[in-house]
Amino acid sequence: MTAQTEKALKDLPPEREGAMVRVAIGFTAWAERWFPDAFIFVVIAVIIVAAGALINGASPLDTSVAFGNGFWSLITFTMQMAFVVIGGYVVATSAPAAGLIRRLAAAPKSGIAAVGMVAAVALFASLLNWGLSLVFSGLLVLALAKRRELKMDYRAAGGAAYLGLGSVWALGLSSSAAQLQANAGSLPKALLPITGVIPFTETIFLWQSMVVAAIIIAVAIAIAFLSAPGPDHALTAEAMGIDVSASDVNEIAPPSQPGEWLEHSPILTVLIVLLALGWIIHEFSRQSAMVAISNLNTYNFIFIMVGLLLHWRPRRFLDAVKKAVPATAGVLIQFPFYGGIAAILTQPKNGAGLTVSDQIAHAFVSLTTQHTYPLAIGLYSSILGFFVPSGGGKWLLEAPYLMQAANDLKVNLGWAVQVYNAAEALPNLINPFWMLPLLGVLGLKARNIVGFTFLQLIVMLPLTLFLLWAFAYTLPYHPPVIPT
Known part of the structure; x- marks a missing residue:
């Protein structure tokens, strides 16, 4: 942002932002300075x-061999x-998506309603x-x-545009985690x-999981709507010196050549x-829709083909892919290290035949x-997720001992995955790492939005942990199903 924008933010009178928002902004400013x-x-x-x-x-x-053997295990x-x-x-940057964004942006009658709509879309x-949630929601904010x-x-x-990644995406x-399992x-x-x-029928398509997601969505939208400043106190993009006049379609x-x-x-x-x-x-006719869509290759294949169709011309499609690739850098370089870590956790044994994973599970x-497992694992996942912002990748590190503990305690394995999923998304609300693609679209810094997302975290953390604990009582334990 410009120096004028920085000064405008500093000069905001205290009544324009609550104490909780100011604390959150100060915390994120510290994190941006000190976190590697x-x-x-x-x-x-x-x-x-x-x-x-x-x-x-x-x-x-043995430790070194495990790291090397595991490094490419997740390629x-x-x-x-x-x-x-x-x-x-x-998909989010295609011309039809841009048209949908323009129609959505024309609907709200007030700035507060616009924030609520962005939250719902995200x-x-x-x-x-x-x-899709990050990019589409960010472009919607620009249009509004x-x-x-x-x-x-x-x-x-x-x-509000960031709420999907900070709450229900993992459900x-x-x-x-669910795709992997x-x-x-x-x-x-x-x-x-x-x-x-x-299978998905025992994770994201459990009725308990869908109820949890519905409650979180409803509460998140309500908080976004109620916490949005009114017209007298709103800080608009124009007031922040941010130019939003650029075209929403890539030209x-x-x-020039045959x-x-x-x-x-x-x-x-x-x-x-x-x-395609x-x-x-063929894939959806030979098996149930749930089984078909739970195959990550099928899921990605559909999105790529839809993206190609929406961009219509190969040149537009290729330009969109080029712009998307930089956002994958963290995944490409971090996941091999996760594979190495998972191997170190589960392979090298001590004289008693126990691995590090065995010891943590015990x-x-x-x-x-x-009955306390969902609370303990949910809180553990939330805390660790702030320090290791993996977008789900750290499940590969923790699944061996968390799921072994679930087996030992007779906790439903599908629900154990969902406990981890729901809790892991929460630290994203205050961790700047996954905000970066959205912030790039909006021209903002993490400290500009984290006050609002921090407010979401304060409400969502106890609510989510309670729901995970309560619904655990409704699900029986089943031993793992090993394919032959």
Whole structure:
């Protein structure tokens, strides 16, 4: 932002922001100054886990071999998660999506209503794809900000656009933990005997999980609506010196050479989409829709093909992909390290035949009961998620001991996954890492929106933990199902 914007924020009178918002902004400013890049956290985690294996009694050679063997063990899953980002971005930046955004932006009659609508869009879109939610919601905020008569608080709208990733995304179709557990081919070999395959019908499509998601969505929208400043106190994009006048459709130059003709023609797009449609129909006709969509390859395939169709011309599609790729950098470099960490946790054994994962699982079992497990794991996941902002990737590190503890305590394994999912999203509300794609779209800094998201966290943390604990009583334990 400009120096004038910085000064405008500092000069805001105290009554324009509550004490809670100011504390949250101060906290995030501290985090932005002192917290290293998320990759540094992953590297530190490798060192700590390796040291833990040595302290547990494993040999240095076994520890080193486990790290190297595990490093590429998740390469398939790494690419799958990268394509979740790419697919969501490509769909969100297509011309039809831009048209939908313009229609949505024309609906609200006030700035407060606009913030509430952004929250609803972000939350529901995140159930389909968290990448789609971030980009689409951010573009919607830009479109609303062009309507100066609304006097919409730009910061509150930015915070609302982030709510999907900070609440329910992990309870939806792009949940990496649920997707991983539903696909035997994606599961690390060390994890498969502990958890078995857990289909979507026992995780995100449990009625308990859908009720939890519905309650969280309703409460999050209400908080966003009630916390949005009115027209007299709203800080608009214009007041912050942010230009929102740019076109919402990416313009491409016409072909300059004969060889570029096909790049600008829809002929290839139509043929490829028709070819893909045959495969999609085949996949959904030979099995239930839940089984089909729980295959991460099928999920990503549909998003990529829809994105290609919506962009219509290959050149537009390729330009969108190029813009999406930088957002996948964290996934591409961090997930191999997660694979190495998971291997160190589960492979090197001490003289008694116990791994670090075994020791942590025993600790959880000794400190919790069947009924306190959801509370303990939910709180643990929330705290660790602030320090390791993985977007679901740290499930690979923690699943071996968390699910072993669930087995030992006779906790429903599908619900254990959902406990982790619901709690893991919460720290995103105050962690700047996953805000970056959205902030890039909006031209904001994390401290501009975290006051509003911090307010969400204060309400959501106890509410979510209570719901996870209460619904655990309704689900019986079933031993893991190991595919033959």
